[in-house]
Amino acid sequence: MKGIVDCHTHVGLADVHVGGELMADLIRCWGKPLWHVPLEQHAADMEAVDRAIVLAFDAPDIGVQVPNEYVAAYVAQHPERFIGFASVDPKRPRAPYILEDAVKRLGLRGLKIAPIYQHFDPNSAKAYALLEAADALKIPVLWHQGTTFVRDAPLIHARPVLLDEVATRFPELRMWVAHLGHPWYEELVATIRKHPHMYADMSALHPRPMQYYFAMMSAVEYGVTDKLFFGTDYPFTTVEGSLQGLRDINRVVEGTGMPRVPEAVIEGIIHRNTLALLGLV
Ligand SMILES: [Zn+2]
Numbered sequence: 214m215k216g217i218v219d220c221h222t223h224v225g226l227a228d229v230h231v232g233g234e235l236m237a238d239l240i241r242c243w244g245k246p247l248w249h250v251p252l253e254q255h256a257a258d259m260e261a262v263d264r265a266i267v268l269a270f271d272a273p274d275i276g277v278q279v280p281n282e283y284v285a286a287y288v289a290q291h292p293e294r295f296i297g298f299a300s301v302d303p304k305r306p307r308a309p310y311i312l313e314d315a316v317k318r319l320g321l322r323g324l325k326i327a328p329i330y331q332h333f334d335p336n337s338a339k340a341y342a343l344l345e346a347a348d349a350l351k352i353p354v355l356w357h358q359g360t361t362f363v364r365d366a367p368l369i370h371a372r373p374v375l376l377d378e379v380a381t382r383f384p385e386l387r388m389w390v391a392h393l394g395h396p397w398y399e400e401l402v403a404t405i406r407k408h409p410h411m412y413a414d415m416s417a418l419h420p421r422p423m424q425y426y427f428a429m430m431s432a433v434e435y436g437v438t439d440k441l442f443f444g445t446d447y448p449f450t451t452v453e454g455s456l457q458g459l460r461d462i463n464r465v466v467e468g469t470g471m472p473r474v475p476e477a478v479i480e481g482i483i484h485r486n487t488l489a490l491l492g493l494v
Contacts, residue, residue, distance in 0.1 A: 218487040219265040219452060221355070221391060221416045221444030224250045224287065225279040233276015234365045235330075242362045250448050252287050259294065261452035264488060266323065266444075268355070269300040269315075272330040275363055281311075285319035296493060298323035298355060302331045303339040309346035316350050322493055327357035328370035335375045344383055353387035353491040355414075359395045373401040380408035387491050389442060392417055398428035402435045412490065415482060416444035419458020426465050429474045438478045442487045456483065 225231050227249035239247050259265045267288055270279040281299045288297035299315035301308050301324065315321045324347050328335050335358075347354050358373045373394035380388065389412035394401030405411040413432075418425040432438045445455045459482065463473045488494040 215263070216484045217262045217443060217452075217456075218485070219259065219262045219445050219447065220389070220442045220487050220491075221414050222255065222259065222265045222267050222447040223248065223270065223279070223449075224252060224255050224267055224284065225270065225277070226251065230270075230279045230283070231277050235272070235275040235277050235363055237276075238363045247449060255287075255447070256291065256294075258447065258451065264294060264296065265447075266296050266298055266355075268298045268325045269321070270325065270327075270330075271300040271302045271305075272327060273302060274332045275330050275365055277330070281315040281319055281321055285315070285321055289320065296323070296488070297321045298325045300325040301343060303333050303337075303343040304331070308339065308343050312343060312346045313350060316352060323353045323355065323491070325355045325357075328375075329357060329359075329361055329366040329368065330363065332367060332370070334370055336378050340379075341382070344379065344386065348383050348386045351492065353389070353493065356388060356390050357392075358390045358401075359392045359397065373397050373404050376411070377404050377407065380404070380411050384408070384410070386410060387412075389413055389491075391444070391446070393428045393432070393441075395421075395428070396424060398424075398431055401428075402431045402437055405440050406435050406437050412440045412442055414442040414444035415459065416455065417446035417450050419450065419455060419462075422458070422462070422465050425458070426462055426474070429462055429478075430472065433472075433474060433478060438481065441482045442485050442490075443483050459483065 227246040231248045269281045269284040270277050284297040288295040299321040301311045387410045
C-alpha cells in the first residue's frame, strides 16, 4: 500500500518484555494481555503499510523492557520496511551513552521516551542530558506525552505543554507527541504550532470518536494539520482500523450543522511524508 508510513508500532512479548504494573493494569482495564506481539505477527500485520517505525521501550518502573538490541535485530531483517527506535530510561546511569551506542552500534534511528511511564520530569537535568545526546546524534524523538490507564504513572509529567520549554531549548531537534497528547489536545496543538520541528501522531484515538473529532478540529482551526502523522500504536489498534477511523471521523457530526474535517486533511495525514519531515530519508 501506497505511500503510507505507520510512525508508531510496538513489539514485545507478554511476560518476557511486558510484565509488572503495566501488564497487571492492562488485564485490569481491558481484561486481557493486549501487549503480546510475536515478531512474525508484527511483520505480517505491517504488510498493510509501506514503512513502519518499531519502538523499543525501556520503562522498568512499570515492568516494560523491550530491549534496543531486540528491536535492532528485528528491523535488520527488514531494512526496506522497518526503522527501529531506541528507548532509554533517562534515570539510567550513562543514559546518553546507552543512546549513542544504540544509534552508532545497533543502527537504531530515533528515541522513544515516556515521562509518565519512565517517571521523569521532561525538564529535568537527566532528561536534558539524554536529549542533548539525541540532538547531537541528529535523531528524532517520539514522546508519549498524554495520559494512560496505568496506575503507577505520574500525570504531573504527562502534559504536552511541558515540551514547550524542551523545544525552546532544543530548537533543531525533531520531536513528535503520540496520540495528539490525549486528552490535552488543546495544549498539544498550542505547543506544536509554536515550534517548527514539533509534530504529533493521531494513533489510537479513533476508539474515542468524539474526542478524536474535537482534537482534529482543533488542529484544523489552528492550522497545524500538516504537522500530523499517521500511526496505529499497534498492537493496540490495527492499520485497517486506524485508516477507517480517520476516514470516518466526521461520522459523529453527520446530520448536524457542525463543521467537517476536510477530506484533504484526512488524506494528507494518511499520505504524510513523515520520514522526510523527521530527517529519516
Ligand atoms: Zn505506543
